[in-house]
Structure formats: structure tokens, C-alpha cells
Amino acid sequence: MNSPGLGSGESKLETIISYILIIGVVVSVILEVIGITLYYGSNGNLQISQNKSMFISGQNFFTFLVDQTQHLLGAQNALLFITLGLIILILTPYIRAITSAIYFASEKHYKYFLITLFVIMVLTLSLALH
């Protein structure tokens, strides 16, 4: 139904990226829903909480990522699921940038490889430093 190879002419890349985006969003929304349900299970209500523990805290994204995955086993914590949903959501555009970079490198589009690399570096730095 679609004419192949149009757009920017990077047909394969487009297919991969559309899957990355859709999977990322679906998985993260499912995790959020599980999290909200668990939250209801443990708190008995669905009130928006201003409790300190409801705010994301940590030093930087990468240590945060390792931290959260270590808590994964045996966890039934609502917060954990919501946080994982958030992490997946953050990783979705990040992974699509890395995929694009790999693609551009393999296709020898060096200009675009460098542009994408710049985007990845800025994001990585910002995630690491904040």
C-alpha cells in the first residue's frame, strides 16, 4: 500500500525506526498502567501525591538505570514500574538516534553519521551531567 523507498530514501532505516518508536511507547505505557494499578493496590486511592518519595531522584541517568534494574527482581513496587516506564520512554528516542547513527555509518553517509553522533553526544552528556 505504501510506495517504497520514498521519504528521505532510507527505506530500511524508516521501517526499523517506526518499530523502535512504537515498541518503546507501547511497552512504556503498559508499564505505567501496571504501576498505576499497583499504586492503587497499595495506597487504596489514586490521589496525586506531593509526597517526597513520589518525586524522581538520583544523580545521573546511567547510574539511575543500573540502580533501577538491580531492584527489578522480586519487585512489586508501583513506583518501580512507573519509573521503568519512564526509563523506557527516555530510551526510545535515544535508541532511535543510535540506530540511525549505525545505519548512516554502514551506508557511508558520513555527514549524517557525524550529525547524528553530535545529537547522541549532547544527549548523553546531558543525561550524565544532570
Added chain:
Amino acid sequence: MITLLLISIAVGLLGSLTGLGGASILTPILVLLGIPIKEAVACGMVAIIATSSGSAASFVRERITNIKLAMYLEMFTITGAIAGASITLIIAPVFLYFLFAAFLFTSFIKIRSSFKAYTMPEKQDKISKWLGLEGSYYDESTKQVIKYRCTNSILGGFGMFVAGLAAGMLGIGAGAFKVIVHEKVLKMPAKVSSATSAFIIGMTALAGVSVYLFSGLLNVTLMAPMAVGVTIGAVVGGRVLNKIRDRNLKILFLVIVTLLIIQMLYKGVTSL
């Protein structure tokens, strides 16, 4: 959270039906409900990654999005968003009320952008040529392959930096503003412009979130229902009713936007 979830679904639905923003409507509503504006901004930024990635996926699959062009423009939007988000962390909330009100006005501009036929710019500047900023897409409505090329890449890049700055500061997609830069400066066809804009917004929002993540503003009980609600609303709206562009709905939307502008201005004035 249920109320917030329902509001988010409605806003996502309305947003995708009218082709106008999601978080830019949701954030002022949250403020109205008594949520501190900086928290609303930070959570809005997260919700945007979800809606943008969701809607961008189908455009990418249909080969309307220009990925190369998007990567080029993202260099500017992400630096803008990081700068913008950093500014929000340090300034007084009162500025945000006024900026938000000002930005809501851009919603009115997009309503008038018509579906006129695309004309290719006669000349392409050297940098745009060097970057190969061009492409083609298959237009469903006219059953034609439309070729296009872009120009003014430096000015366009600057425009995207500004869009990123606003997006990062206010936790919104700034889609309406991006589309203006795409069409008026870079000379992209309307469809490619909206599709590419949706794609870029996800990355820009990620850059904003990277700043907000550990700022102590991200309330998960706020963020989770927002992200889920807006995404569901946007997906349903995009699937079921994308072809229906009801004028009354747009008018309703503009009435809401007007009320929200007034509310933000009121908040701003009273907190001076």
C-alpha cells in the same frame, strides 16, 4: 489520578483531532488544578516523548518523515531544549506564566495555514545542497509523488533552536512554531513538515527531560497518568478520526486556548 487520566485522554484526543498541541493545553489545566507550574512543565515534557513517538511512528512508516532533515534540525532543537529547561529551573515561576500565555497564541497561527499546493524553491543555498536536504513522498490525497527540496538551512536551524528553547522552558512540543519554521523558512511541504516535526519533538523532549529528570520536579503520580492518558487519546484520535477535521472542534479548541491564556495571564499578574 483518574481525573487527570481522563483529562489527559480528552486533551490527547482533541489535540490530535485538531492537529494542535497536547501538553501545551494540559499544563495550563494542571496549573488551574493547583499543581505548581514547574512540576506541570517537567511532567508535560515526559508526556510529550510518548505522544510524539507514538504519532511519529506511523508517519515514519508511511515514509513521509524526512529522517536526514530531522537529524540535522535536532542538533539545534536539543541544544535549545537543554538551555531552555536549565533556564526554567532557575527563574521565578511568574515568568513562566507569561511565557506560556504568549506561546499559547501560536496555536492560533497554525489554524490558518492552508493546504495550498507545494512549490519548490527555485534556489537552494550551498549548505542545504551539501547536506542534501531534499526528498520526496507519496501523497495519499492526490495520489502523486511530491518531490521537494529545502533551503535557508542556517536560518532554519536558528529557528529550531528557538523552538527548542521554548519547548524546553515550557515542557511543550512547540509543534505549531516548528511547523512555521519548516514551511516558511525551510520551504518544506505541509505534510512533510508535520510528520518531521512530530519526529523531532520526541528527541527535543528527551533533551528537556534529561535536565528535569533529577531536578526534584518529576512527580510520578502526575507523570504516569499524563503520559498514559495523552498517548491513548492521541492514538485513538489519530486512528479513528484523523480524516475528520471538524471546524466546530477547532473553534471549541480555540475557545479553550483563549480561556487558558486568560488564566495564565491572571496567574502571572496575581503572583507579581
